[in-house]
Structures are given as structure tokens and as C-alpha cells.
Amino acid sequence: DAGVIQSPRHEVTEMGQEVTLRCKPISGHNSLFWYRQTMMRGLELLIYFNNNVPIDDSGMPEDRFSAKMPNASFSTLKIQPSEPRDSAVYFCASSRGMNTEAFFGQGTRLTVV
Amino acid sequence: GEDVEQSLFLSVREGDSSVINCTYTDSSSTYLYWYKQEPGAGLQLLTYIFSNMDMKQDQRLTVLLNKKDKHLSLRIADTQTGDSAIYFCAAAFTGFQKLVFGTGTRLLVSP
Numbered sequence A: 001d002a003g004v005i006q007s008p009r010h011e012v013t014e015m016g017q018e019v020t021l022r023c024k025p026i027s028g029h030n031s032l033f034w035y036r037q038t039m040m041r042g043l044e045l046l047i048y049f050n051n052n053v054p055i056d057d058s059g060m061p062e063d064r065f066s067a068k069m070p071n072a073s074f075s076t077l078k079i080q081p082s083e084p085r086d087s088a089v090y091f092c093a094s095s096r097g098m099n100t101e102a103f104f105g106q107g108t109r110l111t112v113v
Numbered sequence B: 001g002e003d004v005e006q007s008l009f010l011s012v013r014e015g016d017s018s019v020i021n022c023t024y025t026d027s028s029s030t031y032l033y034w035y036k037q038e039p040g041a042g043l044q045l046l047t048y049i050f051s052n053m054d055m056k057q058d059q060r061l062t063v064l065l066n067k068k069d070k071h072l073s074l075r076i077a078d079t080q081t082g083d084s085a086i087y088f089c090a091a092a093f094t095g096f097q098k099l100v101f102g103t104g105t106r107l108l109v110s111p
Helices: none
Strands: A005-007 A010-013 A019-024 A031-038 A042-050 A053-056 A065-071 A074-079 A088-095 A102-104 A108-112 B004-006 B009-013 B018-024 B031-037 B043-050 B055-058 B061-066 B071-076 B085-093 B098-101 B105-110
Touching: A005 A088, A010 A019, A019 A088, A019 A108, A031 A074, A042 A065, A042 A074, A042 B098, A053 A065, A074 A088, A102 B043, B004 B085, B009 B018, B018 B031, B018 B085, B018 B105, B031 B061, B043 B055, B043 B061, B043 B071, B071 B085
Parallel strands: A010 A108, B009 B105
Antiparallel strands: A005 A019, A019 A074, A031 A042, A031 A088, A042 A053, A065 A074, A088 A102, A088 A108, B004 B018, B018 B071, B031 B043, B031 B085, B055 B061, B061 B071, B085 B098, B085 B105
């Protein structure tokens, strides 16, 4: 298996633009997580899905952030409009289910200028 | 609530043992994990321990769990320069798989 695949690896965008981050979980995994990593705040859980259903989105910073999982093999995290403080590395992770290890993608480094 | 805390930084010399500590707040956590992050990379699982265990050893890694104090530690024996990375402690809480991560401990191994 290729592991969790995220795209793009790097994204540079101007403030106010819409940004869409993509994730393909490992086949057969039914839990998917989006994390954000910054120097100041460390690794934060933004939202997670189980069987394509959002379970907990309490970590989503504000309404500018939205996440979808239309099917078991694809998820998106959208920021609209983007702001410089959104600059971070965004990780997607998937797991087989409850109490199993999460496998992380390589991350998307987002820079909003 | 769910919270996981770690010290931010640890510096050791090559060949020494490293001990990275972690505390968590929710006693209902069932699984506890140690992840490693190398520069520019994602997180990789190093090892994990069930909450009903006290210790787990895996080659150079030893995990100790003190449930009473909600304290977890990772010991790396014979630390090498290649072990320099950020180490994250994570706790899985009851219900759906929700991993809460600590802030990460940056381990620097000097020759």
C-alpha cells in the first residue's frame, strides 16, 4: 500500500484565496483525521471522520475551515478565505478503526502570504 | 478534558540513554502511543502500550506506564544521532478513535 497520500505537498497562496487540501487514506481504513501543526500550537486535531461521517469538528478553528469526506477513499480540507495565520503543515492520517494506530501522510505545507 | 503534556526539549550525548516523559489527564485513555517525526516528514509510530500494561520493550525502546500518576515515558537506549527528531506522545480516548497528541519533545543527540 502506498500509505496515506496528501496533495499538494506545498502550497503558496495569497491571502483571501481559497485553498483545498486533499487526502487519500489507506484502503480499508475507516477513520480519517486532519491535523494542523505549527511551531506555536504544536499538533492540533482539527476534525475526524469515521465511516465518512464527521464525528468531532470541535478543533476546526472557525467557519473559514470546512472538511468533507464524500467517500471512503477521499477527503478534502478547505480554507476560504485563507489568511496568513493559516500557514502551517496540515497532516491527514487514517486508521483501521477504534484503538488502532494512525498512519500519517507526508503533510501539506501551506504558506499564505 | 483530554490533555497530553510533554517537555519541549531534551539534549543527550550519543551512546547515552534518553528518557522522554509524558503526562495525560484522562484516565479513560485506553491506548498510548509514541510517534517520531523527522524534519520535513510526517509522524511515524514507534511503539504503543495498552493501558493495562506497565511496561513494553521493543529493541532499544522501553515504554513505562504509571496509570496511577497518568505518566508515560519512552526510554531510548544507546541513543544515536539518527534518533534526533521530535517525539510525540499520544493518547487514544474512549469512544471513537480520537488521538490527542502532546506538544512533542525535540530530542537532540550530539556526537
